[in-house]
Amino acid sequence: MTLLKLIWEFFLTGMFAIGGGLTTFPFLMNMSQKYGWFSAEELIDMIAVSESTPGAIGINMATYAGLKVSGPIGGILATIFLVIPSVVIIWAMLPFLDKYRQSRLVDGIFYALRPISAGLIAAALARIMQISFFFPSEALLGPIHWLAVVIFGLFFGLIRLKPQIHPILVILAGALIGILLKL
Amino acid sequence: MYRQLFTTFFKLGLFTFGGGYAMYPLLQREVVTEKGWATEAELMDYYALSQVIPGIISVNTANFIGYRQRGRLGSLAAVSGFLLPSIIIIFALFSLLTQFSSHPIVQHAFSGIRLAVCALVLQAVIKMSRVGLIDRFTRLLFIVTMLVILIFSLNPIYIVIAGGILGGWVRLDRDAA
Numbered sequence A: 001m002t003l004l005k006l007i008w009e010f011f012l013t014g015m016f017a018i019g020g021g022l023t024t025f026p027f028l029m030n031m032s033q034k035y036g037w038f039s040a041e042e043l044i045d046m047i048a049v050s051e052s053t054p055g056a057i058g059i060n061m062a063t064y065a066g067l068k069v070s071g072p073i074g075g076i077l078a079t080i081f082l083v084i085p086s087v088v089i090i091w092a093m094l095p096f097l098d099k100y101r102q103s104r105l106v107d108g109i110f111y112a113l114r115p116i117s118a119g120l121i122a123a124a125l126a127r128i129m130q131i132s133f134f135f136p137s138e139a140l141l142g143p144i145h146w147l148a149v150v151i152f153g154l155f156f157g158l159i160r161l162k163p164q165i166h167p168i169l170v171i172l173a174g175a176l177i178g179i180l181l182k183l
Numbered sequence B: 001m002y003r004q005l006f007t008t009f010f011k012l013g014l015f016t017f018g019g020g021y022a023m024y025p026l027l028q029r030e031v032v033t034e035k036g037w038a039t040e041a042e043l044m045d046y047y048a049l050s051q052v053i054p055g056i057i058s059v060n061t062a063n064f065i066g067y068r069q070r071g072r073l074g075s076l077a078a079v080s081g082f083l084l085p086s087i088i089i090i091f092a093l094f095s096l097l098t099q100f101s102s103h104p105i106v107q108h109a110f111s112g113i114r115l116a117v118c119a120l121v122l123q124a125v126i127k128m129s130r131v132g133l134i135d136r137f138t139r140l141l142f143i144v145t146m147l148v149i150l151i152f153s154l155n156p157i158y159i160v161i162a163g164g165i166l167g168g169w170v171r172l173d174r175d176a177a
Helices: A002-016 A021-035 A040-052 A057-102 A104-133 A146-161 A167-181 B002-015 B020-034 B040-051 B057-100 B104-132 B136-152 B156-176
Strands: none
Touching (some): A002 B156, A040 A104, A040 A167, A104 A146, B020 B057, B136 B156
């Protein structure tokens, strides 16, 4: 049953996650909340692993999440079903490609979907920041983990100053600081 | 030919970190310069289109190029070649990580990594906002999306569907006016 749900969720994600990069992240966050297949912390770890390994982030995350939920078969099927909608959609629309590209309607759809994609990722980000910056508590927000906030601020400053820095370097620096400070 | 499509995209999947834009320079060399499967302009078109089609950008690009060479089977060869390295590497890493995940050093490392990831994701949101938040309407959509997700934990699918309809309607309405 879980495997069927997993396949269905990834199929839907492949159909509705538009734009690449981290766009599957909010969909995975939704799975975590709906089914409890993995915790939000595990989801952040998945992003880290997916950004530090070769291949597209969305694909790596699907493989990782599928493995976590249903073992090797889950890993393979989650990845395949993530890809199926886009493969079929492209096959179906290839004859109308030029029309699609020039269509005012399509243009309008993406005019609205771009800010929505950004908003979806921002909301998922707010959740992982809540976990990282506040100690666990009964209240909505627990006591603030100041050291974590400061380290985050340093990383963010570094990325703003050197936007071309490779994400792997930032992630490695995170690991190093985590070990040195025993976070 | 199928084997060439498979191995070329296997190589691309193996040597590009991050997919999407990170893959472009390597794709350009392999597909345009070495194999001559597409011209520079065609590749740019595929890339632009891949961003406005559901799914992963680099997978969509592989699909376009494979299809143009050898139809549906060609696109399957290219796409599966691209997916395979990811699957193999994540499988290997996953068993390694689960084995050592309870080790204190690994736990400290991941606590630090999570903060780095937060910063990287924030940067991604800022970059996307620069492209997508171009007027009052799009800024409003961004804020409403965030609030609806945070307050109601709604499935993102519904927002994407509603947003697509709203965007198409607004554009056609403005055209008519």
